Amino acid sequence: MSEIIPNxxxxxxxxxxFFASVEQLDNPALRGKPIAVGGAENRGxxxxxxxxxxxxxxxxxxxxxxxxxxxxxxxxxxPRFERYKEISSKISKIFHEYTDLVEPLSLxxxxxxxxxxxxxxxxxxxxxxxxxxxxxxxxxxxxxxxxSVNKFVAKIASDYNKPNGQKTVNPDEVIPFLEVLPIRKFxxxxxxxxxxxxxxxxxxxxxxxxxxxxxxxxxFGKSGNFYYNVVRGIHNSxxxxxxxxxxxxxxxxxxxxxxxxIFMMEQLENIANSLERRLKKHKIAGKTITLKxxxxxxxxxxxxxxxxxxxxxxxxxxxxxxxLLYQERMKDSVRLLxxxxxxxxxxxxxxxxxxxxxxx
Numbered sequence: 001m002s003e004i005i006p007n008x009x010x011x012x013x014x015x016x017x018f019f020a021s022v023e024q025l026d027n028p029a030l031r032g033k034p035i036a037v038g039g040a041e042n043r044g045x046x047x048x049x050x051x052x053x054x055x056x057x058x059x060x061x062x063x064x065x066x067x068x069x070x071x072x073x074x075x076x077x078x079p080r081f082e083r084y085k086e087i088s089s090k091i092s093k094i095f096h097e098y099t100d101l102v103e104p105l106s107l108x109x110x111x112x113x114x115x116x117x118x119x120x121x122x123x124x125x126x127x128x129x130x131x132x133x134x135x136x137x138x139x140x141x142x143x144x145x146x147x148s149v150n151k152f153v154a155k156i157a158s159d160y161n162k163p164n165g166q167k168t169v170n171p172d173e174v175i176p177f178l179e180v181l182p183i184r185k186f187x188x189x190x191x192x193x194x195x196x197x198x199x200x201x202x203x204x205x206x207x208x209x210x211x212x213x214x215x216x217x218x219x220f221g222k223s224g225n226f227y228y229n230v231v232r233g234i235h236n237s238x239x240x241x242x243x244x245x246x247x248x249x250x251x252x253x254x255x256x257x258x259x260x261x262i263f264m265m266e267q268l269e270n271i272a273n274s275l276e277r278r279l280k281k282h283k284i285a286g287k288t289i290t291l292k293x294x295x296x297x298x299x300x301x302x303x304x305x306x307x308x309x310x311x312x313x314x315x316x317x318x319x320x321x322x323x324l325l326y327q328e329r330m331k332d333s334v335r336l337l338x339x340x341x342x343x344x345x346x347x348x349x350x351x352x353x354x355x356x357x358x359x360x
Contacts, residue, residue, distance in 0.1 A: 007171050009124035010239065011112040012146040012154035013131065015091070016163035018108035019048035022087055023077045025140050033075055039064030040076035045253070047079055051163060084108075087139060094134050098127060101239045109158075111151050113239035125168045132166065149174060152235035155187045174233040179206040188226070196220075205231050246346075248284055249292075250274040251338025257296045259333040261325060268321055271339050276314040285310035285345050289317060291324040292338035295331065303327055310345050317341070 015021070019037040024030045034053035039046035044064040056071035068074055088107040095102045101113035112131075114124050121127050128145040135143050142164035146157025153169050157177075160167040169177045183202055184194045200219060202208050209231045216224030229235065250271045258264050268291075279285065289311075290304040303324040311317060321339055 007149040008113055008239075009115045010148060010151055010154045011114055011124055011128045011131070012151065012158040013091075013095070013110055013112065013128070013135075014144050014146075014158045014162070015108035015135075016142045016144055017048060017050050017054075018141070019079060019084055020050035020053070020077075021141050022080075022084055024050060026083070030075065030077070034058065034071050034073055035075045035077055036064070036067055037077050037079050039067055040078070044076075087141070090139050091135055091141075091143075094131060094138065098131060101241050103239045103241060111154065111239045125166070128166050128168075132164075149233070150235040151237050151239065152187055152230050153177070153233070156181070156185060159185075178231050178233065179204065179209065181205045183208060186227075186230070188223075188230075193220070193223075246344065247340050247342035248275065248278050248282075248286070248344070249338055249340035250278065251292060251336060253294075253336045254334070257333035257335050258337075259330070261330070264325060264334060264337060265322065267337055268325070268339065269318065271337060272314045272317050272321065275317065275339050275341065276312065279312040279341065284341075285312040286341035286343050287311070288341065288343035289320040289324070290340045290342065291321055292336070292340065293330070293334055294336035296333045296335050298335075299332075301331075306343060312341075 020035050023035060023037060024033075030050075032052060033050070034056060035050045036046045036053055036058055037048040038044055039062070046058060046060055046062045046064060046067050048060050049058040049062075049067070053067075053071055053074055056074075058067045058071050058074060062070075064076065084107050088104075092102065092104065092110070095110060095112055098119060099112050099114050099117045103111040105111070114121075114127050117127060119127065119130075124147045128147050132143045132145055135141060144158050144162045144164060145166035146154040146160070146169070147166065148154040148157055148169040149171050153174055157167040157169050182204060183189060183197050186205070186208075189197070196219070197203070197208070200211075202211065208227060211228075213225065213228045216228050218224070220227060252267060252271055254267070258267065287308070287310055288304055288306040290302050293301045293303070295301070305320050305324060307320065317339065
């Protein structure tokens with residue numbers, strides 16, 4: 001069991017349907033209409049959906065074909081990641097006017113520790129409101145926020161009043177909030193774990209809290225300790241302003257399934273080119289090469305090898321990738337291939353973040 005750290009003031013900001021909202025911002029003709037970013041190709045997958053599309057059940061990671069079936073009026077838009085990065089950078093600048101303790105999770109969400117902030121405002125709720133208003137006025141997009149004593153509760157709270165809303169869970173409200181929370185809404189509890197918990201009679205936070213640490217570790221391994229603590233409001237993870245990159249990857253989904261290793265090697269050469277460009281751009285090297293294979297039946301396999309030295313060169317990467325590809329026979333035709341490099345030189349750069357603890 002973890003020691004309880006004195007309360008912090010944490011804000012989780014989550015942009016509303018970010019990619020789709022940027023497209024509607026830039027193209028007024030798309031406003032108020034169901035749109036999906038990505039997914040238009042035969043084998044494409046939806047990257048993001050507007051709220052108008054979500055009403056029909058269109059969600060990210062849904063195939064384009066199924067999305068169109070759910071919503072015949074759906075408009076597909078090609079993703080423009082450079083534009084999303086540009087907008088994300090503007091939003092990040094706003095965050096940093098309030099605190100240097102900003103931890104981005106992706107282009108569209110971040111944690112902010114405002115326990116001590118540049119505005120000298122003791123109210124995290126008012127700060128969240130002000131930040132959301134500035135994003136709307138200066139960028140033209142809406143954001144939602146969750147405010148609480150730790151990252152875990154703030155993350156869950158930000159989903160409560162979406163879109164364009166916020167929810168504060170004060171220190172004395174954390175335990176009651178978690179006790180009535182459906183287990184499927186616990187951040188970090190996915191579909192498989194939810195089903196397993198249901199089978200064990202765990203449907204709410206209160207039922208999770210009734211289980212002993214030994215019981216949870218027996219059924220969920222190391223994650224058992226995490227579940228035991230978070231349902232008691234204990235989550236001591238600090239907001240880290242310098243997230244260290246753990247891996248760099250490139251992958252591609254094919255229009256036609258590949259069944260020949262020769263054709264796969266050709267595609268892997270292209271993927272390795274993309275990976276090498278990213279590595280050189282960010283001056284990153286790594287030791288562990290992983291080949292990702294997704295078969296036509298959507299089952300996935302990874303094969304890895306760790307070298308005794310750091311590499312970033314495409315030729316050296318491909319030597320290992322070829323070895324991994326021919327390591328064993330393919331069990332089926334392949335719809336996706338990917339290469340990732342981990343065990344990076346960036347992990348040797350440690351950043352120490354000093355965080356002061358004050359009452360909420």
